[in-house]
Amino acid sequence: MDAGTIATFDPSTDADSFRGALGTFVTGVTVVTTDSSEGPVAIVANSFASVSLDPPLVLWSPAKSSKRFEHFAGSRRFAIHVLSADQRDICAAIIKSKTAIKDVPTHLSHCGMPIIEGALATFECNLETTHDAGDHVIVVGRVTKAHHSGGAPLVFHAGKYGAFKES
Numbered sequence: 001m002d003a004g005t006i007a008t009f010d011p012s013t014d015a016d017s018f019r020g021a022l023g024t025f026v027t028g029v030t031v032v033t034t035d036s037s038e039g040p041v042a043i044v045a046n047s048f049a050s051v052s053l054d055p056p057l058v059l060w061s062p063a064k065s066s067k068r069f070e071h072f073a074g075s076r077r078f079a080i081h082v083l084s085a086d087q088r089d090i091c092a093a094i095i096k097s098k099t100a101i102k103d104v105p106t107h108l109s110h111c112g113m114p115i116i117e118g119a120l121a122t123f124e125c126n127l128e129t130t131h132d133a134g135d136h137v138i139v140v141g142r143v144t145k146a147h148h149s150g151g152a153p154l155v156f157h158a159g160k161y162g163a164f165k166e167s
Contacts, residue, residue: 020158029083029154029161031094032060033101033114034075040114042094042101043068046156047136048080056143058123061136068098069137076127077111078141081119085152085163090116109145121148 011018027046034041043062051057060080062072072078083091093100105117109124116122125141152163 023158026155026157029091029156030060031081031083031090031101031116031119032062032072032078033081033106033116034072034078035112035114036071036075038071039099040101040106041068041071041098042104042114043072043098044091044095045080048082051140056146057128057140058125058143059138059140061133061138063136065135071098072139073130073137077113078125078127078139079109079113079115080123080125080141081116082121082148083116083154084118084120085154087116087118087154088161091154091161115147119147120151120153122146 007017009017011021028048030045030048032043032045043066045060045062047059047061049059051059058080062069090104093103101114101116106114107117109115111124113124115124123141123143124145125143128140128142130140131138152165155162
């Protein structure tokens with residue numbers, strides 16, 4: 001579609017156009033980790049947002065159709081990592097395999113959660129609540145510990161990864 005061209009559509013009958021419209025929003029890239037009976041597992045998510053400063057709450061939204069959904073739907077603890085621009089390889093590995101986190105440089109948090117080394121920010125969470133939301137579930141976590149450092153984030157726009165460039 002040309003810049004300046006506006007397409008109007010019904011999102012309930014045109015899922016491709018709806019996905020395209022959603023893809024115009026630039027997001028950061030996060031990896032959510034948790035422990036499971038299979039060991040540590042991870043999933044890439046761009047559906048991360050802050051909810052509240054007091055109490056400290058964040059959310060993310062896994063797809064119910066994900067093969068990894070069962071690991072996160074019942075998890076009482078998880079960690080959300082904001083990836084840096086130079087962590088694209090970590091993102092690619094985790095997209096391919098839920099257990100790829102075992103090959104990523106990590107350390108365990110005080111409560112046993114896998115924490116990715118070098119992430120721009122990490123939010124260690126206890127499950128606060130969930131909300132059914134169509135083909136996804138909104139997972140709200142209470143942040144119990146957070147870490148952050150400087151650097152450029154890995155970003156996602158229109159189906160492509162990139163990096164934020166300061167002007």
